[in-house]
Amino acid sequence: MDNVREEIRQEEIKKISTQINDEYNIDKIRELIRSNKKEFIHNDKTYRVRLLNDNEKDELNILTKKRLNSMIQEKDEKGNYVWLHIAELIKIYKERGTVDIEKIDSGINKATKKFQSANFELGEALANKAGENFLKSYKEELEQSKSELESLIIEKGHYLESSVEQQIQNYNAKCISYLCLDVKEENSWIRAFKSIDDFIKADDKLVNLASLYAMALHFGV
């Protein structure tokens, strides 16, 4: 009996803590949406993430172009280019017969159609006020097609992650986080790090938190 009571109590605690956590997350996002700014404290310092201004957008452009130019010229000790473009990677995979990106693409197209059709069927069932069993079966079908589609997209992303295009996109995201992160010093805001390299080398927790807000602001959730 005591065990059952304890289980119920634990379940209640879990429920309440999830609710508090949800409310806390909603509050965080509410501030970000309202003002396009988000303040947070890390290691007793107050930081702020905000939207980039026009000068910072120019700075971002220069940083990204510089990185791109250096990447496309970088060679290893054997004289081969270190970074390959998506088209080159796809060609190499094909020549080696290991990965067929075209086949994955065609799988993505098929899975997208299947997902859209399952989405429509579930929507139609809801509009026609179908019974619980019908909804459950349509929902399972939709979840399965969504998971198929997601795994194909992840698989493709994994094979092309080392491409110049993908690396530049990742670098661009880091630069945005670096440029839009300020720290409060003597009641005024200044850029938190002197260079992108300093930002990348900084405490992981701070970098991740800043990136989370910066990405939500600039690329959405």
Place this chain on the structure above:
Amino acid sequence: MGFGTCLRKLAKSISSQNTFIAAKEINGIKIFENSIDFSKIQSEYLSYLYFYKSLYEDIYSKKVSDKVLTLEIYEDAYSYYRNKHDDSKKDKKSEGKQRKIQATFAKDNSKIKFPDTNKEVK
């Protein structure tokens, strides 16, 4: 709960929906501090406000039951179906208009022949 779900929950809440409606009708009530140059997250939030407004309207007019609000997957599927359904209705309407326009040019000496509206226009 990820940011995406938080954004949806916020847009779905009755207080956000009330603010959204009031902001459209009463000058001075603002959803954001800025009134131009919306960030990506603000644009997404606005889309979700419209999304849930339509869902609530459909529930109110009994086009769908409030069961739709129990799962995000239901909300998305129903909205997808409704949009596709509306699109096909619009397509049919514009097809009808095309037929009418053709009828005005289908002259046979003095009489105007109207095409059969059940047949496709060639």
